[in-house]
Amino acid sequence: MRGADFKMKGPSDGGKEEHEGIRAKKSESEALQWSDYKSMPFTQCVVNETLRVANIISGVFRRAMTDINIKGYTIPKGWRVFASFRAVHLDHNQFKDARTFNPWRWQSNSGISCPGHVFTPFGGGPRLCPGYELARVELSVFLHHLVTRFSWEPAEEDKLVFFPTTRTQKRYPINVRRRNGSFS
Numbered sequence: 001m002r003g004a005d006f007k008m009k010g011p012s013d014g015g016k017e018e019h020e021g022i023r024a025k026k027s028e029s030e031a032l033q034w035s036d037y038k039s040m041p042f043t044q045c046v047v048n049e050t051l052r053v054a055n056i057i058s059g060v061f062r063r064a065m066t067d068i069n070i071k072g073y074t075i076p077k078g079w080r081v082f083a084s085f086r087a088v089h090l091d092h093n094q095f096k097d098a099r100t101f102n103p104w105r106w107q108s109n110s111g112i113s114c115p116g117h118v119f120t121p122f123g124g125g126p127r128l129c130p131g132y133e134l135a136r137v138e139l140s141v142f143l144h145h146l147v148t149r150f151s152w153e154p155a156e157e158d159k160l161v162f163f164p165t166t167r168t169q170k171r172y173p174i175n176v177r178r179r180n181g182s183f184s
Helices: 016-024 034-038 041-054 085-089 132-149
Strands: 059-063 069-071 074-075 080-084 150-156 174-178
Touching: 016 041, 016 074, 016 132, 034 132, 059 085, 074 132, 080 085
Parallel strands: none
Antiparallel strands: 059 080, 069 074, 150 174
């Protein structure tokens, strides 16, 4: 994939070894367990980075319950405010190389600053999405099966665009092949 200002940092198969290790310990008919999910640290980095760059929810509306001052501006009581996740998640002041897909930024020893207080793909506080862990599990299981059962390559060049949402212009057409020896 080529984008005007989008880059992928590092090797593209960073999580493949993680999933091959899990797969090697299981029989063909054995399902993934919670302990398998918890043994996918790099997959969690990929999930975080995907949610940061291309979250389905671009933000939320909130109503000011009282007059509030933020950085010299007053938001009057009763006004509705749109809190934009995208604006923060793609802000170069918050995330180094913000338009670079870099799952390694989420590794604790990566040396890359990534503030947790601004990463809010599922909201936060009392309004934290109750399904956030289920969504992460579903993404992780999907990625596990995708990586261990299939290989793919781009069918044609595509370009990532960031407005009005993060997406590819041609919907990223790919050629998919079942890997030899993969489970059915």
